[in-house]
Amino acid sequence: MTKEVKSVTKSEKPWRPITTKCCSVEDSVILGINFGRKSGTSELMSKNIAPLPSFRRLAYSGHLSNLSSCSSQRINEDLAQSFGPDLIDFQLSELKVITQNFCRSYLLGAGGFGKVHKGYVDENFKSGLKAQAVAVKHLDIEGLQGHREWLSEVIFLGQLRHKNLVKLIGYCCEDEKRLLVYEFMPKGSLENHLFKRLSLSMPWGTRLKIAIGAAKGLAFLHGAETPVIYRDFKTSNILLDSDFTAKLSDFGLAKMGPEGSDTHVTTRVMGTYGYAAPEYVSTGHLTTKSDVYSFGVVLLELLTGRRSMEKSRPKGEQHLVDWTMPYLSSSRKLRYIIDPRLGGQYSVKGAKYMAQLALQCVSLNPKDRPKMPMVVQTLEGLQNHKDMAIACGLWPPPNTKTSRVNGNSAKGRGYCKPSPVAPVRKT
Structure with a gap:
């Protein structure tokens, strides 16, 4: 999150979202962000703005009950096409390894979304991932807004890059499991x-x-x-x-x-x-x-x-x-x-x-x-x-x-x- 990234060029077309087949229009929430510069915007606003990804489509259901009609494979395909190498698609087995099977001693906290565990990765763990400590947030499957909030996090933090926003490293969508992997913040909240x-x-x-x-x-x-x-x-x-x-x-x-x-x-x-x-x-x-x-x-x-x-x-x-x-x-x-x-x-x-x-x-x-x-x-x-x-x-x-x-x-x-x-x- 500390690296500056260039702003959108005029030649890039703004993303216009359409719904995926897995979600009905009535129950879906569609997110689209155009991060071009405003005219007259101050320097504070105009730098560190992420380039606009070439999204094909992203939509998500607002209720966990609809997850059965939207396969994790389809979600992963959409996310991979949208973000490419900017976000890492983790397997659940990989996250179990880096958190010692979500060991209690690695627990950082818990909230409305679910539990957060600390994890460690080395330089040989996954291509494109440097050795570092990470925070792994696990969706509480009983939560009413769980899937909606999980995908909202992926969509927003997959695009937003700024030194005062926490960095999203990757995600896991496997069957009904929903997890997010962030940079570890050593001083807590x-x-x-x-x-x-x-x-x-x-x-x-x-x-x-x-x-x-x-x-x-x-x-x-x-x-x-x-x-x-x-x-x-x-x-x-x-x-x-x-x-x-x-x-x-x-x-x-x-x-x-x-x-x-x-x-x-x-x-x-x-x-x-x-x-x-x-x-x-x-x-x-x-x-x-x-x-x-x-x-x-x-x-x-x-x-x-x-x-x-x-x-x-x-x-x-x-x-x-x-x-x-x-x-x-x-x-x-x-x-x-x-x-x-x-x-x-x-x-x-x-x-x-x-x-x-x-x-x-x-x-x-x-x-x-x-x-x-x-x-x-x-x-x-x-x-x-x-x-x-x-x-x-x-x-x-x-x-x-x-x-x-x-x-x-x-x-x-x-x-x-x-x-x-x-x-x-x-x-």
Whole structure:
């Protein structure tokens, strides 16, 4: 995923999908992506765009019950013709070898899709595959969306190439078995670092680096000629490389954005509660601004160290967006909600700018949310702020007296006064 690839030339014809014989038109979802450059698109959007494959046809059923009418051989033929050597067609027996028969000690995690195991391949294992560690994701055959999401991942990640998207190495489609093989991400997910490792705290600079990388991944998706809407942006889908480079994973819910005069895509509501944009939840209208809202929620998680939804907290603090809203526009109040595990070691100015950006991203009016290139630009500018808060410890809740803490004034304990912050530009 780190290599740049050239963009589509004008001589290449856009792919126009037709359904395969294995799926009925009524039950199929057809994905087509034209990754040509937009006129006036920024450099961020125009580089690292994958060349358009010469697809013959790709369609897939939305229900596992239809798999019996579509043979794995036919699916493999379509995928092989579409992607050629760019994706490796693994045999199930090969994946059992590299994961020690899906050994429990190799288990990395499990989710709605199924279990993920670590595997190892050497330079002699398969032609065209270098020696490396991989992650093998196994479809839960009982899942309602399993086959749909599996093929969506293959189609999107088979085309998309960017340093902030996880690399899909290959796939396995054998009888009713559905598996995916990715590059291994040694640092795991952002969710694990923020919420599940109680003894460790991510430094401010690392949080900012992750936010920038994830923003670039979304900006790349939104910058295609036909934008790709990620639809499931959250901390568990942001994976981290050995140097904490953020890469977006899990494209099972991704959708093509609106084309022509259309302003949105209408689809049934799917995703994760707490991250989904309110207008999408209420109407099913999906746009790239839906992703921007989800990104704003993740920014709040990075700032506060709290999850988007926490039922165990008091009623007024369960929904992160609602709880943080009164604090985000005030330099004086923001300090109350900063993640205490940072121990005061964060850029005061940087935190204020990030809070203002998050506030814009989670605006109830989608038109008021910034576009992702502007989000990237704003976050990159925060790397220049070297001012660090000098105090450790918790600020008292805003409804208590803050003039003195344990008999000493806040100023006497070294709490720094927040600096004024310039507003973040909108697009």
